Amino acid sequence: MRTSVRTGAWVGGLLGALVAVTLASATIGPVEIGARSVAEIALAAVLGSTANAPESHRTIVMSIRLPRIVLGAVVGFALASAGTVMQGFFRNPMADPSIVGVSAGAATGAVAAIVAPVAVPVALPIAAFVGALVAAFGVYVLASEGGRTPVQTLLLAGIAVQTFLGAAVSFMLVSAGRDLREAIYWLMGHLHHSTWTEATIAAAVVVPGFLGLLAYARDLNVLLLGEEDAHSLGIEVERTKRLLLTVSSLLTAAAVAVAGVIGFVGLVVPHVMRLLVGPDHRILLPTSALAGAAFLVATDTVARAGTAELPVGIVTAAVGAPFFLYLLRKREVHAP
Structure with a gap:
């Protein structure tokens, strides 16, 4: 009961923060639109009525700003969820969603x-x-032996595949010619020209995937004790590992496919939330997901607030890397 109340309090607070960040982000741009007008336009769209606002404002909010914000929230939600699971899965605080080659595979494609x-x-x-999915499947096949997939072997296979695919991407970039700028921009991670279609398709993958991971939060807690202890407690270890790896890869693949390679969201956000709420994945997973959504919406707002729009991946790296180094210096980065 206490866990449910605590989870509800954190989730409610983070949902409120996400709504506040969304409203603030939707007001920022070349055309100033107040938060009240944004709320009225969005509510009217949900209810199927007409907001008391200029048509130009309705177009800007519903066709330009909100699709980008919603897509950013979905991507941040997915990356933070996958990062939380990967850190618990590998029992390694340095693990992130790309550790099994998903981002490298997406970049190659x-x-x-x-x-x-x-x-x-x-x-x-x-x-x-x-x-992304082909790379993740390849890593799994390479790491599997005799029906088992040792975590350390999976980690090493992921590093090897990432290195190989990184070389393939570098070769293609050298040969890119006039397409080099577009390729590099995608690799930096961006939410430019986002559409409702992209946001809807990404959410259709991310939401069911997250619910699947949440259903296995208790099993992930038990896996932290070690595979032998987990097996003795009735966990089907290999089946659970396959499911967690598959669903996390799907979430990461969906995020990277629509937004490019955005770093540090799945690495730093789970660390921060683990420090705040503890290692119980029944609480950590939903809170990390919501915090990741709010974080990416906020950083994308910064990315597009200046005179020249930046790829959001630059901003997440600029914010995430120093903060992660700060955690290292404070010696607060430790195994889950």
Whole structure:
């Protein structure tokens, strides 16, 4: 009961923070629109009525700003969820969503779609999504032996595949020619020109995936004790590991496919929330997901607030890296 109340309090507070960040972000841009007007426009759209606001303001909010904000929230939600699970799965505070090669695979697919569209005749997000899943599956196959997948072997296989795919991406960038700028911009991570379609498709993957992970939060807690202890407590260890790895890879693939490679969200946010709420994944997973959503919306707001818009991946790295170093110096980064 106490856990439920505590979880509810944290989730309620973080939902409020996410709504506040969303409203604040939607007011920022070349055209000033007040928070009250934004709320009225969004509420009218939900209710199917007409807001008492200029048509230009309704278009800006509903067609430009809110799709980008919602997509950013979905991507941040996915990356933080996957990062939380990966850190618990590997029992390693340095683990992040890309540790099993998902981001490297997505980058390979996306860059191939940009610089060699004849060889990869599909839309960029589809190429990135497929590349991410193929890389994750390849890492799993390479690390599996005799029906078991040792965590350390999986980690090493992920590093090897990331290195190889990184070399492939570098080769394609050298050969990119006039497509180099587009490829590099995608690799930096961005939410530019976001649409409701992208946000809806990403959410359709992320929300069910998150619910699946949340259903296994207790099992993930038990896995922290070690695989032998988890097995003795009735956990189907290999099946649980496969499920956690598959769903986390799906969430990361969906996020990277629509927004490019955005670093540090899945690394730093779970650390911060673990310090605040503790290691229980029944609390840590939902709070990290909501904190990741609010964090990415906030950083993307900073990225587009200046005279020249920056890829959001630059801002998350600029904020996340120094903060992570601060945690290291304070010796607050430790195993889950």
